Amino acid sequence: MRQLEQLTRRRQAVDVQLDEVGRLIGDLEAELAEEERGVSRLEGGFSAFLAGLTGSREEKLAGEKAKALAVRQRLEGQRTRLEWLNTDRAALEEALAEVGSAPEEFTELLERKERMLVESSDPRGRELAEIAQRLAEVDADLREHEEAHRAGVAAAHAVGQVLRCLGGARGASTWDMLGGGGGIADMMERGHLLNADEAAWHAQHLLDVFARELVDIGVHVSPALPKVDTRWFADMFFDNIVTDAIKHQRIARTGEAVGDVAEWVGGTVNGLAARCGELTRGRDSFVARREDVLTG
Template sequence: MAEEERDVSRLEGGLSAVLARMLGNRDERLARERAEAVVARERVDGHRARLTQLEADARAAAAELAVLDPASREYAGLLAEKEQQLLRSDEPRARELADLGSVLDRVSTEVRECEEARQAGQGADEALGVVLRFLDSARNASTFDVFGGGALFDAFEHDKLASADKAAWHAQRALDVFARELADTGIAVRLVMPKVDTSWFVDAFFDNIIFDVLKHQRIEKTRAEVQKLAQWVRETRAYLKAHHAQLVAERSQLLTRRKELLHPA
C-alpha cells in the first residue's frame, strides 16, 4: 500500500510528474496509480480483518490445546518409556526399533534443514526481485535516453541504478544466508551478485549516442546476470520444496512403523 501511495505522490509532483507531462500521459498514469492505491488499501483492510479473525481462532485453539496438552505429554512420555523398555529387552523388535530411531533422527534433521533452506531461498528470491524492478526502470529510462531523452532521463536512470545498487547489497546478504542454509543440505555453492554500474562522471561529461548505447548495454548485461541468478534461486527452491515433501513422507512412514513396533497386533 505504501509503495502504491508513493507512486501516486511521485506523479502528483516531482521528477516522475515532469517526465509524465513531457510524455503526455500524466493524467492517465495518475488515474491508474490512484486506482491501484485504492485497491491496495482495500486489500490491507481485508487482510487486517482476516488477521483479527485468525488471532481469535488462534486464541481458541490455544485454549483447547491447554486442556489437551497434559494428556498429549503423558502419552508421549509413556511411549518413550515403552520404547526404552523394549530397547533394553531381547525381543526381535528391539534392534529394528533402535535402527529406526537413528534413521528417524537423521530424517527429522534433514526436514528441518531443508525447510530452513527453503525459507532462506524465498528471502533471496524476493531480494533479487527488488533489484530487478529497479534495473527494469533504469533500462526503460536508458532506452528513452538512447533516442535523445536528455538530462531528465539521465537523472531518473541514475536514481534507479543507485537504488538497484543499494538493493543489491541487501540481496547479497540474503544470498549469503541462502548459501549457508544450502550447505547444511549438502549443496555447496557461492552466490555472488553482479556489480551495478552507477558511474555518473562519464555520462555527465560525455553525453552522446555512443556512451548512451554503451550504458544501455551495461544495464542490460547486469539485468541478464541478475535474472539468471534469480532463475537459479527459483529452480533451487522448487527442488527444495519437492525434496522437503519427500522427507516429510519418509518421516511419516518411519513414525507409522515406530507405532507398529510399540503397539504390535
C-alpha cells in the same frame, strides 16, 4: 551431535566467506588508492598542467573523481558485508558454545540405549530403536532442507528486487536513447541504479546466508551478484547517442547477469522444495510404522 556438526560446517562456510571478502577489500583499497592518486595528479602538478593546456582538465578530473567514487562505494559495500559476516560468525560461536558437550552426551545416550537393547527380550524394542534412529535422521535432514529452502526464498526475493530496479533503469535508458527523456530520464536512470546498487548489497548478504545453509546439505557454492555501475559522469560532458547506447548496454548486461543468478536461485529453491516433500513423506512412513509396532 547433528546440531554440532551443522554449526561447525556453517562456521567453516562463513570463514571461507570472510576470507573472500577480506581479499576483495584489500584489492579495492589498492584500487581506490590508485584512483585517488590519479585525482591528485589532475588537481595539481605536471599532469594538471598538461591537461590544462589541452583544455580537457575539468573533464578528466570529473571522470577520475567519478571512478574513485565508484570504487569507494564498492569498498564501503564490502566493508558492510564484512560486518554482517562477522556478526553471523559471532552468533555461530555462541551457538557452538551452547552445544559443546553434545558429543559426550550423545555417546552416553548410545551406551544407555545399547544396554537397554541387550537386556530387552522383546523384539519390538530393537525395531522401535531402529525406527527412532531413522526418524531422527530424517527429521534432521528435513529441518536442514527447510532452513535452506527458507533462506533460498529470501534470497530469491532480494535478487528479484535488484532485477526490478535494473528494469526501471533500463526503461529510463531506453526513453533517453529515443530522445524523449533528456535530463529527467538521466535522473530517473541514476535513481533506479542507486536503488539497484543498494538492493544488490542486501541480496548479496542473503545469498551468503543461503550458501551457508546449502553447506549443511552438502552443496558448496559461492553465488555472487555483479556490481551495479552507477557512474554518470559522462552525461555531464558527453551526453549523446553513443554514450546513451553504452549505458544502455551496460545496464542490459548487468540485468542478464543478475537474471542468471535469479534463475539459479529459483531452480535451487524448487529442488529444495521437492526434496522437502520427499523427506516429509519418508518421515510420515516411519511415524506410521512406529504406531503399527506399538499398537500391533
